[in-house]
Amino acid sequence: MKYFFSFFLLSMLQFFSSQVTFKIIALPENTPKDAQFFMASSLNNWNPADKSFEFKKDENGNYTLKISKIDEDFEYKITQGSWDFAEGDAQGNASSNRKFSPQTDGNLINLEILSWQKPLEKANTLSPNVSVLSENFNIPQLKTTRKIWIYLPPDYATSGKKYPVVYMEDGQNLFNDATSFSGEWKVDETLNAEYAQKKTDAIVIGIENGGAERLNEYSPWKNSKYGGGKGDLYADFLANTLKPYIDKHYRTLSQPKYTALIGSSMGGLISFYAGVKYPNTFGKLGIFSPSFWFAKQDLIFYLRKNTKKLKNSKIYFYAGLKESDDMVSNIKKAEIELIKQGVPAKNIFTKFNPDGTHSESYWSREFGQSFEWLFENN
Template identity: 45%
Template structure:
């Protein structure tokens, strides 16, 4: 028995040793002597100040961390001094892309150098001049009484807000640092202000939309974006955060801006942990939120609790909610399966299939550029603005149908009752007509295989009447 015990001990020791060590061999001269360095990546939900991922300073001046044995596969990460405002940057103090490393089967030490820190490398070279003039900081210290904290809150208003006198839908977004401004964003911004302004200018967004973006709390981000605790990473304050949105922030916005406050004109959206809390908010408060955009959701953070919560909270009769899911196929091993499982749970809970859009992009990554690219299609599907310049409202035309949406190769177009033919035009987001043809009642299939992926506007003309439909090409 002793040889077997010895062999087991050796195997166990080999397993423990077969881990990866990250070592920073040099840091900028500006690094404070007492600074604690951290690694944040796709293995710890990009927490910039997780104590479990703090590096230890060595006598020779280097910094090291041996990653847990559970951290395997393709890693993306950056080094910080505890917050995204103090993330590493390049020699010119510009943002750098995610570092990448694939964990192998044996123990190894990987060396890195940090060239600069974002907050210590001199004046930032980016400029906020790219912000649309209709973006304002509502407050740098908006009170969050449910959490006993304050937070910066941004507001975007549509192009015609000052002159129209109209009321507008509202979309609430998390991680406000990343929504409008490249200077405050981590690894880029979503460009929501530019996107919505352009859609309005091109006639692809007839109603316009107010966007309210709430900054994340840095070290409190994981706590606030999950109502359930993860033993390793935290969480558990998500309920208070959602109540802040519902009880404090939304009433303030509705009182001070010309909003359409009803549920069908109120949406919520976010990425990663922001996707988790957006789903939770929409399910918990169906009378408040009628649209939810869920980008690359971190459902792994509270998988069992979320599953039970969805089972306990089926759809509410008379309160349909639209859910838009999107992620990359290779973001992680669990991303797509868990996103599909949540979609299926919503369907079992009574949500209509027509109210669920489920998108998996082959090239998608857990990154701002991906969410920026996917935002226009998500926004247009969620809010489905009224058809611009229609001679007759489309709801007055029985029989009209354009499906599926999103579409792959063939778009089915069913002409309104009484129309024997129509002129069909399809335009891209620049207003350029990319497909034009005649259409007869018996010809219901339109080949869109050659269209690039993105959002399109379909127009049908018959005599003096024009109707439009928006769709997304996968």
């Protein structure tokens, strides 16, 4: 009986230590009495009204949110369910994102909301050669639809030639500040500059993420805390539905050596998985700050079974040293496994930026270099 009680107590301590509680301890005077509060963060693609991250009011009138503790840093803000009502600084202006680090923060985070601010309207930074391919592109594998953007090289209408194609996740963050909360990758500006310098050009397909379904669709494996499990179907969509459509309707170089997948964070995980599953479709992979922590053991087992097919693939890994503690080690483990299974070391490029963080601004800085390396000697 004593042993059982000790085991039960230890289990409960482990459960509570694996949770983080965010508690709102102060609100602005102009907060509506019936207001609801949400955490928008890099964990949920900055969804300002995600029911999974809604604060609950207890019997004492306190608002708290409990989430499972994860192994990587993340940024967040508190909203009233819309970016029109996000927290601001003491003067009511836009404030910097809050940051959580599992290495330095405890299990209770007290939050003081200084004001509610209405963000400035963001400028449309979309280049003329970017357009919406479809507002509701059918994804039969997942029984849903998704918005798709397409970037065409500046000379597409006049050249008559065929182009490489890059497929990128989180499409709303690639081309336009107006559609991205946390900043865009500047893919169109970068490639237009590459074109002006007579370097490699390409068609880029940006696939909008599924919002609340993002974690589910961007991992083929289930995480007991965060979901997942639909990534295999999503990879099938990329290879068997989207790519054939693009090849049919646009002038493309359809071979694997001219076809890339690029993604960041969870988008990096699914891009890597899809590239390993379909090496004869996607021959180039740009993997930025991948969330390998989400299913790291499953990923390693998967690589051991499938990596021998990747001998002709090129893989570009990028991450920042100011990300989670295991970001670098997880990438190195994947790289070691790739080489062990026969992928030539010259086909893998790994870069760790000393001041890099888990954010679009750093991924944007690296996109041009990754693109040039992936497509050099084509």
